[in-house]
Amino acid sequence: MAFETFIDADTHITEPADLWTSRVSSKWGDKVLHVKQDNKGINSWFVGDEKVAAAPSGVFAGWKGKFPSSPPTYEEAHPASFDVHERLKLMDETGVYAQVLYPNVAGFASQRFLSLKDPELMLECVRAWNDFQLDWISVAPERFVANISIPFWDVEASVKEIERVAPKGMRGILFTGDPQSHGEPFLGDHHWDPLWNIASDAGLPISFHIGSGDFTDGFTPERLAVDGPEVTYARTSTVLFMANGLQMTDLLLSGVLPRFPDLKFISVESGIGWVPFCLESCDYHFMAADIRKARPEFEMMPSDYFRRQVYACYWFEKVAPRKLIDDIGADNILFETDFPHPTCLYGNVQETIEDGLEGQSEEVRRKILWENSAKLYNIDIPEVMPAGLAAAAAAGGGG
Numbered sequence: 476m477a478f479e480t481f482i483d484a485d486t487h488i489t490e491p492a493d494l495w496t497s498r499v500s501s502k503w504g505d506k507v508l509h510v511k512q513d514n515k516g517i518n519s520w521f522v523g524d525e526k527v528a529a530a531p532s533g534v535f536a537g538w539k540g541k542f543p544s545s546p547p548t549y550e551e552a553h554p555a556s557f558d559v560h561e562r563l564k565l566m567d568e569t570g571v572y573a574q575v576l577y578p579n580v581a582g583f584a585s586q587r588f589l590s591l592k593d594p595e596l597m598l599e600c601v602r603a604w605n606d607f608q609l610d611w612i613s614v615a616p617e618r619f620v621a622n623i624s625i626p627f628w629d630v631e632a633s634v635k636e637i638e639r640v641a642p643k644g645m646r647g648i649l650f651t652g653d654p655q656s657h658g659e660p661f662l663g664d665h666h667w668d669p670l671w672n673i674a675s676d677a678g679l680p681i682s683f684h685i686g687s688g689d690f691t692d693g694f695t696p697e698r699l700a701v702d703g704p705e706v707t708y709a710r711t712s713t714v715l716f717m718a719n720g721l722q723m724t725d726l727l728l729s730g731v732l733p734r735f736p737d738l739k740f741i742s743v744e745s746g747i748g749w750v751p752f753c754l755e756s757c758d759y760h761f762m763a764a765d766i767r768k769a770r771p772e773f774e775m776m777p778s779d780y781f782r783r784q785v786y787a788c789y790w791f792e793k794v795a796p797r798k799l800i801d802d803i804g805a806d807n808i809l810f811e812t813d814f815p816h817p818t819c820l821y822g823n824v825q826e827t828i829e830d831g832l833e834g835q836s837e838e839v840r841r842k843i844l845w846e847n848s849a850k851l852y853n854i855d856i857p858e859v860m861p862a863g864l865a866a867a868a869a870a871g872g873g874g
């Protein structure tokens with residue numbers, strides 16, 4: 476089996492325990508996200524006295540405990556989840572040239588900060604996360620794609636934050652594909668035009684990561700009591716993938732893509748198997764409803780706008796990359812590992828790549844593993860790989 480090098484389109488940084496307490500004004504006290512022991516003596520993230528997540532958050536790669544347990548301390552968690560130097564070592568071993576980064580406890584669209592209530596504090600926390608990312612990637616900025624988190628509840632502040640950090644090396648924007656679930660206007664509302672404008676002008680793609688909407692019906696006490704944590708996790712994961720299909724449907728029929736033809740969107744950590752049905756249904760009902768007559772800005776079919784402006788990421792799937800690439804479009808697919816989340820690829824990366832892309836042409840493989848992400852995020856593909864990555868490739872790698 477050949478050792479593939481690639482660009483990883485979705486990974487997560489496990490936030491260090493002092494990220495906000497060290498960067499946000501001390502006047503806010505324990506209102507910011509902070510780590511302390513809960514009433515069972517377990518390290519956890521708190522906002523005030525409310526426990527919101529385990530600490531460290533989202534780390535399962537390499538963990539030997541039985542799900543749903545996770546490492547109780549940072550010392551017991553995979554160091555590459557939070558340490559950039561360890562991350563680079565793992566990237567070399569795994570075959571990853573560059574990674575696209577997303578948060579964990581902050582919420583996949585900064586929605587965690589909505590609970591803080593105070594607009595000044597909410598903005599300060601968003602800015603602290605963005606500044607942390609810039610510091611984290613400064614070790615090897617060519618090998619990381621940092622997404623700008625925005626205070627989406629305030630469009631003007633969002634534009635200002637993009638203007639502040641985009642010139643410092645950020646290459647994308649993190650947004651919710653379900654703003655109405657947070658009490659904000661729908662995607663198609665012109666309320667969002669300033670955001671679409673600045674993203675388009677700056678050439679920054681917009682990510683809809685799964686879990687960016689409201690999924691409070693996921694891990695509820697009632698659900699856990701009936702199904703248990705294992706079944707609840709499997710159900711919630713699959714529901715979130717389908718929810719991104721709903722968000723993409725909203726986007727394709729919103730009029731945003733016709734009005735902003737240079738703007739790119741990515742459906743992140745949602746898989747790709749649902750895409751052909753979504754496109755076929757949108758096209759069929761687009762024609763049945765005679766949308767062009769009512770909305771003349773639509774000059775093409777929804778599927779055409781998808782192929783011009785939208786991308787989707789996969790990791791564990793085998794059926795879709797083997798059988799559906801032509802129906803989705805090889806130019807619209809990105810590959811990810813989702814490190815270090817519960818169902819991430821870890822220790823099986825190379826095998827999974829080969830399993831999914833077996834029989835595909837070199838052109839298709841290169842698009843999915845390299846060229847699509849490089850073009851989308853303006854990543855220069857190096858003629859000579861970094862020494863550690865080159866050595867791993869020569870040795871056959873560790874997967």
